[in-house]
Amino acid sequence: MKKKILIAVVVLLSMVWGAKAQTNIGYLKDVSGNTVELRTKTELVGDPYLTKDWSKAIIITTDGKKYQDVPIKYDQIENVLYFKDTEGNANKFVDAVKEFVLVDEGHAIYRILAAGNKFFYQILYDGKTKFVHRDAKYLKENREYNSAITTQKVASANKYYIVRPDHSMEEVKLNKKSILAVLANKEAELTKYVNETKPDLSTVEGVKQLLTFYDQL
Numbered sequence: 001m002k003k004k005i006l007i008a009v010v011v012l013l014s015m016v017w018g019a020k021a022q023t024n025i026g027y028l029k030d031v032s033g034n035t036v037e038l039r040t041k042t043e044l045v046g047d048p049y050l051t052k053d054w055s056k057a058i059i060i061t062t063d064g065k066k067y068q069d070v071p072i073k074y075d076q077i078e079n080v081l082y083f084k085d086t087e088g089n090a091n092k093f094v095d096a097v098k099e100f101v102l103v104d105e106g107h108a109i110y111r112i113l114a115a116g117n118k119f120f121y122q123i124l125y126d127g128k129t130k131f132v133h134r135d136a137k138y139l140k141e142n143r144e145y146n147s148a149i150t151t152q153k154v155a156s157a158n159k160y161y162i163v164r165p166d167h168s169m170e171e172v173k174l175n176k177k178s179i180l181a182v183l184a185n186k187e188a189e190l191t192k193y194v195n196e197t198k199p200d201l202s203t204v205e206g207v208k209q210l211l212t213f214y215d216q217l
Contacts, residue, residue, distance in 0.1 A: 038073065038082065038090045046154025048137055050074040051105070054084050058101040065095060072100060074110070076137040077154070079119055114167045121161070125208045127215040129183075130163040133204075162211075176201045179210065186217050 054071040071084040081097055082090050099111040100120070110120040113132065125131035136157045143150045162182045163169040172178045176194065179201050183190055193213050200206035 035085075035089045035091050036082070044139070044152050044154055045142070048075050048077040048154050050076055050110075050135070051102070055105065056103045058103060059083070059093075059097055060099040060101075061093075061095040062098045063095065069103070074100075074120065076135060076156075077139060081120070113163060113169065124160075124204055125211050127211060128165050129211050129215055131204075131207055131211055132161050132163060132169075134159050134161070160207075174202050174204070174207065179207060183210075183214055186214060189217055190214060 051073065054073055056069050057072045059065075059067040059070050059072070073082045073084075073090070074080075075082070081093060081100065083093060085091055097112075099109065102108045102110070109123040109126070111123055112118065113121055113130075119134060121132035121134050123130060124133055136159055137154055138156070139152045140155045141150050142153045159171055160174060161169045161171050162179070170182050172182055180187060180190055180194070190210065190213075194201070194210070197209075199209040201210065
């Protein structure tokens with residue numbers, strides 16, 4: 001009798017583990033994509049991608065679909081998001097993606113902010129007012145002196161923006177003058193707050209602190 005019970009338990013556990021394994025390897029069943037070839041690093045000097053390796057992400061499409069644990073790569077030059085299917089192939093998404101969250105990167109959120117804006121921005125502060133960042137990568141042609149060979153080098157420019165509730169956005173520098181100029185409609189209150197609490201507006205955390213106060217006014 002004990003032997004029969006033990007066999008039944010083993011069978012049951014096998015079914016559970018099998019179901020979990022099927023769930024883990026089947027996360028891309030409903031994700032539709034077109035298989036493509038990723039560019040190799042030998043074609044460029046530098047890395048055009050947001051992360052060095054494939055990163056596990058949560059994907060949210062414009063029509064509300066949500067996919068968990070999808071391995072992705074984001075080409076910051078071409079502004080193209082790729083996913084890796086269960087056979088290891090790189091694919092472009094067929095469904096339009098509005099947001100992805102990098103699970104292994106502290107759940108960093110990247111989002112297309114409004115219709116007509118095609119780039120993904122990292123969401124640093126997600127209140128009524130938003131504070132976002134974009135690592136704008138681009139290619140620079142480089143030719144060594146007395147060389148006929150031209151190489152393409154990946155360059156980047158870190159840009160920060162404040163996005164108002166009406167979706168208008170303005171680039172800012174990480175300093176007091178630039179930040180307060182964009183939030184000039186509450187200049188008196190913010191100047192008093194900055195003088196009293198002294199948030200470091202040369203840092204992301206300081207700007208987030210100020211915007212948290214700003215959104216409460």
